[in-house]
Amino acid sequence: MKAFLDFIPLIAFFIGAKKFGILAGAAALLVATLLVYSIHLIKQKGKLDKQQWVTLVLTVFFCGLTLLLKDDIFLKWKSTVINGIFAVALIISVFINKPLLKLAMKTVFTLTPSGWNKLTLAWAAYFILMAGLQYYFAFYTSEQTWIDFKSYGWIPVMLVFMIGQFVFLKNHINPEITDKSKQ
Secondary structure (H helix, E strand, O other): OHHHHHHHHHHHHHHHHHHHOHHHHHHHHHHHHHHHHHHHHHHOOOOOOHHHHHHHHHHHHHHHHHHHHOOOHHHHHHHHHHHHHHHHHHHHHHHOOOOHHHHHHOOOEOOOHHHHHHHHHHHHHHHHHHHHHHHHHHHHOOHHHHHHHHHHHOHHHHHHHHHHHHHHHHHHEOHHHHHHHHO
16 A cells, blocks of 8 residues: 555656646645655654655655746756665665665565675665666656656666566565465
C-alpha cells in the first residue's frame, strides 16, 4: 500500500503537466504529495522516516518556489537534489561505519560488514546515476521528454537495478525469514 501511495504524486504530476503544463504539474505534485504524506503520517502514527521527511520537505520547497516564482527551473532541480542527498547520506553512512541499509534491512538479510558496505555503496551509485539522469533529462532534452522521464522513464532503470540486487541478495536472505515462510 505504501509503495502505491508513493506513486500518486507522480501520476498527479504527469496528468497535470501533460494536460495543463509544468506549473499545473507542479501544483498537482505538491497537493498530491501533501495528501499522501498526510496519509502516511496517520498510518504511521504521527511519524515519518527520514527519507519521507527529506522527500516531503524538498517537494514542498521546490514545488513552492516553482509556483511562487512561476519558473520550472526549481522543479527541474528537485529530483536531482533528492537523489543526490540520498547518495551522500548513504556514502557518509559507510564512512562512519553505520551503513544505512544495514539499519533498514538487517532483519531481512544476513551480510558481512563488507557486504553491507558494498550494498549501501551500490544504492549510493544508483542514486548518483538517477541524479545524473534526472539532471540530463531536465536540462538537455525537451520539456515533454523530461516530463515523460520524470513520470515513468526512470522505472526501467530502477527495475534493472532491483533485479541486480535480487540476484546478489537472494543467497543472503535471513534464515529466520525463510523458516517462517515455510510454516
